[in-house]
Amino acid sequence: MLEVFGLGCSRGERVLFRGVSFKLEARGLLHVAGANGSGKTSLLRILCGLGAADAGEVRWRGEPIRALRESYWRELVYMGHANALKDDLSATENLLLACALAGRAATPAAAAPALDAFGLAACAHLPVRALSQGQKRRATLARLALSMQAPLWILDEPLAALDVAAVRYLEDVLLAYADGGGSVIFTTHQDAAIGSRVPQRVDLDAAAC
Amino acid sequence: MSSATREALPQGITWFKYAAPQTFFPLAGALAPWFAAIAVVLFVAGLYIGFFVAPTDAQQGEAYRIIFIHVPAAWMSMLIYLVMAFWAGVGLAFNTRLSHMMASALAPTGALFTFLALWTGALWGKPTWGTWWAWDARMTSELLLLFLYFGFMALQAAIDDPRRADKAGAVLALVGVINIPIIYFSVKWWNTLHQGASVSLKSAPTMATTMLTGMLVMVFACWAYAIAAALWRVRCIILERERRSDWVRDYLGAGR
Amino acid sequence: MLGTAGVMRSVIARDLTLAWRRKADVFVAVLFFVIVASLFPLGIGPEPQLLRAIGPGVVWVAALLASMLALSRLFAADYADGTLEQMLLAATPLSIIVIAKVIAHWIAANIPLVLIGPLLGLQFGLPGDALAVLALALALGTPSLSLIGAIGAALTLGLRGGGVLLALLVLPLYAPVLILGSLAVEATAAGLAAQPYLLLLAAMSLAALSLAPWAIAAALRISHE
Known part of the structure; x- marks a missing residue:
């Protein structure tokens, strides 16, 4: 569904990450991990088509999202920090x-x-x-x-500020959604497991320079 | 456009090669001194023709000679905005960094010519019309043009991220270039309808051949100067933007 | 699925609701308009002949400034709370959403100016038919102010010193509207036809409507990269 090839991103002088590649299939859960300032939000924004990458490409169903634009956004739900x-x-x-x-x-x-x-x-x-x-x-x-x-949810820190009950409920929602054929990309500082499933993982600390 | 796709551009189109700042840098360095030299020679020749060869005007006396600076400066001020908007448009369309750098490099030169045109216009106005500033259509449009240049430069200066600064400036330059004719014609209309204060530049003397020669020489001198200044400035911008890259480090290391 | 018209409707309705719940902001802009226009006689003197001559221009300049003052609010709140990101990722083309936002902004911020304008013209002793033309000229000219101004607002989004910068970018571009708008009123006061100026104002607003949304959308995307 979503394929990412060699993404690189920098903020001003600082290179955040380089060579980030992964594939996410339907029903997939992907956890973007990394320390504060490692570029998690920047990566998610690039995956949405909001941010511009220095290098690399994001493809949705085999086509670059730059070309798809609205037809990609129609299938995407993005929740940012704000x-x-x-x-x-x-x-x-x-x-x-x-x-x-x-x-x-x-x-x-x-x-x-x-x-x-x-x-x-x-x-x-x-x-x-x-x-x-x-x-x-x-x-x-x-x-x-x-x-x-x-078909695709991209969630930036969805668990932030939630209490235990709400976290558990959200995990149920994510599992139900993935079982129904959806794919989720999310960032979190908390325990990565979503209910019974251990998501795929992209570690930005490893891709840092 | 990612660097991967940029490298994949067809090899056959050789001038695309010069769209890379790294290859353009030495080219600009080689060309700039020549244009500077041409500018100096033409300025000397043009000013000589203007001040010594061209005949004294029957109505305006010697004061009219300022047109040898004023008119070329006014032409250049408008032309440079067009060129700047052109490069800005190319930069937006093809995502070439160098085009954006070229647009930023041209802006100060354009503003300088605009300012020069206004200043010499005032100096010319005092002896001929008896006032420093008349709300003449061309002077007023020129003033608004100066504001457009300042807006472009201020916007780019206010944005820290160079990529965003480039693109935002480019959008503004394109909006400006669409508006310039509208501004010019509305100001002209405004001026003709408010009679009284209007002093028409059409009363300028019919040009003798030597005057025309001097003027043209000065125009070419301004062209050469503008190109030289833009090339030198674009070199500075390239160095500043690419200071992290290896080739700039090598270049600076070799120069030391 | 929700059509383009449906999205536009909900964006306009939302922005108008927000403006309604923040009536004070609209009121401040109108007050600013009135105060600026009222300061001119204080600076120039109460000579009726003179005031009648400068009236159209003064009201227009004040309208320009008041309209510009309101612009900084156009995208700032949506930018701060993340709604603008959602608009950038909407299923509807951004230029359409932008048109809806500018329409809502024009209704909330500029229609009050159109309504108050003739009142200020009265202060300057403009005759009745000139007042009507003033209102008409404001109604036809302010859409281009909002559209052109929105480009500046989008370009300066989130920048330090954004308000002053916005003025520097936008005010020179407002010159044609100012010229045509004042000429229309002056022509009426002098007993001439105002129609050509009004038509030109309308033409400019239509041209802005067809071109500006692209520039605004591009500027918004640039400010989010």
Whole structure:
């Protein structure tokens, strides 16, 4: 599905990594590991087509993502460091807008169970500014529940700020998604195992220069 | 474009070779002194014709002689913006770093000519129209052009990442080049409709042959100067951008 | 699947909702517009003849500045909270989303200027038909201000000193709109036809609508690389 050849990236003077190559098949889980500042976020941004690589290429179903553009993005769900939530809007409004940008029509009726699953049923109508850090993260992640049919998820630190119960629930979601044919690329500083599965691993510390 | 694909470009097109900063650097170094020499010779010749050979103007006396600097500077200021936008467009389309460097190297020279055109225009205006600054259509457009140059340079200076600076500058240069004719015609219109203050440059004397010769020589001198200055500046930019690479270290090591 | 029109609708609705929940920001820009225009008579003196002569230009310059002031908000919040990244990765072409955002911005930030403009013209003693033309000229000219300004806002996204830099980039490009807009009002005040200027303003806005979104989209991608 996703093939990566010899990616290299630098920030200003500093070379972050070089020669990163891997293949991710359907149902695959990929853990991008590395110390702080090793370029995990930069790698994920390149994989999405947001960032520019110094060298190398990313291919989706055999075609370079630079050429695919919107048709690649239609199949991709990316969650960055930032929550992409508007403080002045409620969790429901935020979720509906995220779906609209992804090209999927969603109704408040469809959004409610997704938010409910992430434990936000009680505060779905509140402006996001009133939520805690962990709740904001959950409001962002609720989008995943509506994106089960998208074939690729790229998640930057999805477990950050979540409590134990939420981590466990998210792991269940990821496993269910992968079993259903989806592929996940994620970064985390926590234990890499997702439930019973040990994901494929790309170590950026090894690719550093 | 990745370096892998860049290397895979067809070998047959030899001038693509010079799109690599490393190969262009010595070429620019070899060409720049020649253009500088041509510029000096033409400047001396042009100024001699302008100041000593060309006849005194019946209406404006000796003051008109400033056109030998003013007019070429004004032409160059517009031409350089076009060339700059051209390289910026090439850089965006083909992702060639050297084109972006060329655009950045041209900007200060263009701004210099714009400033020179404004300054000499003011110096010319004082004895002929009795005022340093008239809101004449060309002067006003020239002033706006100067702002466009400053905007380009300020934007590139404000961005730390050179890749982003290159591309952002290129977008701005292209937006500017589309707007220049609109700005020029709107200012011209504005000027003709607000009569009164307008002083038409069309009252400039019909040109004698020697005047025309002097002017053309000066134009070519400015061309040569602009090319020499841009080549030298692009060499500095290349060195700065590529200072991490082996060839620059070798070059600097050998020079020491 | 959600069509292009659906995405545009939801982006416009979202930005207008946000603007509505942050009414103070819009109000500040309008206040700025009024204050700048009101300062000119203080600096120049209350001579009615003179004020009538400079009125169109002053109102337009103030509108230019107020419109530019609001621009720095256009992408900044979306940039800070990561929504802009999601827009860059949207299934809809970025230029379409950008058009939607600029439309919402124009409605929230510039329609108030169109409405308040004639009031300020009144302060400068402009005659009634000139006031109507002023409102019309503002309505036709401000879309190009928003579109051209959005290019500058996208280019200066996340840069230090972004606001001042934005002014330097954008204000020279605003000159044609300023010239045509003021001429339209002056022509009416002098008893001449304003139609050619209004048509040109409209033409410029249409040209900007067809070209600027590409430049804005390119600038946004560049600022995220």
